[in-house]
Amino acid sequence: MEEKEISQAVISRLPRYFRYLGELKERGIERISSQELSDIMKVTASQIRQDFNNFGGFGQQGYGYNVEYLYDEISKILGIDQMHQLIIIGVGNLGQALTNYTNFNRRGFVFKGAFDCNPELYGMKIRGVEVRPTEEIENFVRTNNIDIAVLTIPKDQAVPMAQRLVDCGIKAIWNFAHVDLDVPENVQVENVHLSDSLMKLSYNITRYEKKHGRTGNGKTGS
């Protein structure tokens, strides 16, 4: 039985549905129609129904969707009903920030190890986890069943590091390095390219100003 592939466009929308459903659940709301959700989330009701239907019928005609049930189903689809063990590679500012972001913990992402190539950091503790030398990564990943490696190291180091992670059987890489990683299809990669995001913002500022006749600050001017 062949499962039909769901487009990444749909997947990208699921976390947002999940977030809104979580809020509704928190507020004690038991049921919701696609139309109501449409009003709140500012997407068409049709898209909401279509999106949910990719995974089977979660709703009931004449009633709508049960908030808690839908929430749980989406969490299963996203795989966050499962535990994920993760390690951070690169204990710089960003690495530490992510480590300290406790919300991930609540969603079943368990921070198991931290690695850096700077000897001065060895032994330092972040959220109870000791920073270790990067040489120990392979062994650690294998013995601790690590699923996800968070890459917060400079881009030139990221490429060989990704290869090492692939070789020792990592399942996924959450990549914050500003480089594209080339990995086999059994390893999942999710890129967070912050500067790309900032450039998009810059584009939209510029576009708006062009359209409305305001000017920006020339780089040489003042």
Place this chain on the structure above:
Amino acid sequence: MEEKEISQAVISRLPRYFRYLGELKERGIERISSQELSDIMKVTASQIRQDFNNFGGFGQQGYGYNVEYLYDEISKILGIDQMHQLIIIGVGNLGQALTNYTNFNRRGFVFKGAFDCNPELYGMKIRGVEVRPTEEIENFVRTNNIDIAVLTIPKDQAVPMAQRLVDCGIKAIWNFAHVDLDVPENVQVENVHLSDSLMKLSYNITRYEKKHGRTGNGKTGS
């Protein structure tokens, strides 16, 4: 004369082109064809040509594209030939990490101020910039011509803060809070929802394992 609107799908690809062109430029490569770029970037040559053509003809038949010229043109399109003054609101781990990320500086994003509501942090210096109380934001934005506010505060604080920023004339918000901001169309918002990104990764791990018959770690198990 009406400029035709460029789709966000195209805009999202520009930073990646920009990055690859920057690398080519660094390596001293002067010209490149859409086919060569296609091989390197793993997108179709057709898409590359189509994308660039949205902004006018940057290439030359029989020759290809001049790397440096194309690089400069894209930087203009993205608006990163202009200076952008920015402030950070929320000097937690993530806020500090972003502040210390020097690459933004190189691209014309100038870190001008830092704000927090925790009095213990007032006066602390990050990259030479003093942390100030959030009450001072409005005045600071107005007198220092701030374009972009980086929001790294909890989501419940983010919504009223966004309103304050809108009211004092900010041009754009780079939003790291896990909430959707509702702002008028003259204010640009770019969201970085890290947990959405992590959920997408989780989905892809789960999908791969389902397809290939491996199992994850049950949340209750181990």
Place this chain on the structure above:
DNA sequence: AAAGTTATGTGAAATTAATGTCAAATCATA
């Protein structure tokens, strides 16, 4: 300067995604 090659720009075709529509199922109510 002519011939052959290369590679863009563009319009058309194909694919993918989003939206609109409605029959059928369920709910609420009397």
Place this chain on the structure above:
DNA sequence: TATGATTTGACATTAATTTCACATAACTTT
């Protein structure tokens, strides 16, 4: 249990995006 209101799920339609294909322009070489 019948009636009317509600709302999904499926399908049809429309829109957007990507790919294809080729005429045309510029380059390169002799």
